[in-house]
Amino acid sequence: xxxxxxxxxxxxxxxxxxxxxWKRFNPPPVVDPYxxxxxxxxxxxxxxxxxxxxxxxxxxxxxxxxxxxxxxxxADFNDRVKAGQLLLRLDPALFNSRLQASEAALTNIRATxxxxxxxxxxxxxxxKQDFISRQDYETALASARSTAAQVAQAEAQIRQDRANLEFxxxxxxxxxxxxSRQIDIGxxxxxxxxxxxxxxxxxxxxxxxxxxAVAEADVAKVKPGQRVDFTVDAYGARQFTGTxxxxxxxxTTQQNVVTYTVIVKAANPDGALLPGMTxxxxxxxxxxxxxxxVPNAALSFKPEGYKPVRTAGxxxxxxxxxxxxxxxxxxxxxxxxxxxxxxxxxxEILSGPLKVGDVVVxxxxxxxxxxxxLFSGPPGGRRESPxxxxxxxxxxAR
Numbered sequence: 001x002x003x004x005x006x007x008x009x010x011x012x013x014x015x016x017x018x019x020x021x022w023k024r025f026n027p028p029p030v031v032d033p034y035x036x037x038x039x040x041x042x043x044x045x046x047x048x049x050x051x052x053x054x055x056x057x058x059x060x061x062x063x064x065x066x067x068x069x070x071x072x073x074x075a076d077f078n079d080r081v082k083a084g085q086l087l088l089r090l091d092p093a094l095f096n097s098r099l100q101a102s103e104a105a106l107t108n109i110r111a112t113x114x115x116x117x118x119x120x121x122x123x124x125x126x127x128k129q130d131f132i133s134r135q136d137y138e139t140a141l142a143s144a145r146s147t148a149a150q151v152a153q154a155e156a157q158i159r160q161d162r163a164n165l166e167f168x169x170x171x172x173x174x175x176x177x178x179x180s181r182q183i184d185i186g187x188x189x190x191x192x193x194x195x196x197x198x199x200x201x202x203x204x205x206x207x208x209x210x211x212x213a214v215a216e217a218d219v220a221k222v223k224p225g226q227r228v229d230f231t232v233d234a235y236g237a238r239q240f241t242g243t244x245x246x247x248x249x250x251x252t253t254q255q256n257v258v259t260y261t262v263i264v265k266a267a268n269p270d271g272a273l274l275p276g277m278t279x280x281x282x283x284x285x286x287x288x289x290x291x292x293x294v295p296n297a298a299l300s301f302k303p304e305g306y307k308p309v310r311t312a313g314x315x316x317x318x319x320x321x322x323x324x325x326x327x328x329x330x331x332x333x334x335x336x337x338x339x340x341x342x343x344x345x346x347x348e349i350l351s352g353p354l355k356v357g358d359v360v361v362x363x364x365x366x367x368x369x370x371x372x373x374l375f376s377g378p379p380g381g382r383r384e385s386p387x388x389x390x391x392x393x394x395x396x397a398r
Contacts, residue, residue: 052212242266
């Protein structure tokens with residue numbers, strides 16, 4: 001029993017000694033106090049992102065001026081129609097009945113008008129011979145004129161009833177493709193207050209438009225004729241191209257967020273873009289080539305305890321001048337530069353004491369927990385620092 005205890009104790013002592021020796025020859029990694037990046041030259045594209053719905057440029061809504069029951073349909077979804085082509089017919093029974101009633105009323109009024117006209121002619125002869133009074137003559141003349149007006153009114157009613165009968169036949173006002181049909185056979189259409197929409201016809205599906213919602217902070221950068229690249233979920237990474245056609249002045253406010261509708265025209269020669277698709281649009285504000293680039297993080301980094309130096313005599317700070325820090329002799333040194341366009345990763349530097357190869361500070365590693373645990377790394381090996389990149393150099397800006 002004592003021998004077993006001595007063996008266990010010897011193993012423990014050996015393990016502790018091995019651990020002490022490993023710690024001595026494998027010190028903890030050296031953590032650089034700052035995250036850095038190298039200033040480079042490259043290309044930069046400044047973009048504004050927005051989403052919108054794709055619709056045909058011209059959509060005509062076909063309605064009806066009269067009420068009735070749908071008797072027959074002659075067009076359906078995706079049908080190509082010509083101008084004047086028959087689309088739908090309402091039940092004409094009621095309209096025919098009204099027209100026949102109006103024609104019968106006209107016949108009756110015409111007969112009455114002939115009688116009153118003859119009475120007026122006889123009264124004119126009798127008043128000359130003083131057989132009737134002047135008042136009786138004027139009464140007969142007024143009756144004749146009244147019935148003549150009733151004849152004109154009945155004729156107008158017939159024209160209206162004939163027009164309503166023609167309106168019961170719905171024809172296409174333009175040539176195009178039926179993209180929506182909102183009625184069916186047997187359905188009753190009521191046009192008493194608002195004109196119901198029966199069909200929607202797209203005149204030309206080879207030309208589409210995006211109704212993009214652009215935030216108020218970005219709308220000043222959008223100009224007519226500006227190039228827009230966009231994608232749709234149906235075609236993955238395939239890119240389509242359009243141009244800004246119109247910036248509508250009517251804003252939309254939802255949950256205190258103000259957006260403006262921007263119309264983007266896009267060609268659709270192969271019919272790939274369908275009405276109702278969601279477009280992920282990128283408005284190309286500027287395209288810079290071979291410019292000085294720094295990561296966006298470098299423009300927002302400030303060392304702990306840093307206080308900007310106020311320049312005497314300056315009325316107000318310049319908005320496009322920013323402070324970044326260049327690593328010089330292991331310490332961050334403030335530099336004032338003029339920033340230009342930016343994208344999601346980098347910003348353009350227009351002027352200032354900065355050149356290619358300078359190492360800018362993008363963040364701090366102070367207080368960061370080192371990677372690894374008790375047995376992270378081979379004995380005798382040395383871990384690379386987070387910014388060494390395996391060769392002791394700072395990574396370049398991407």
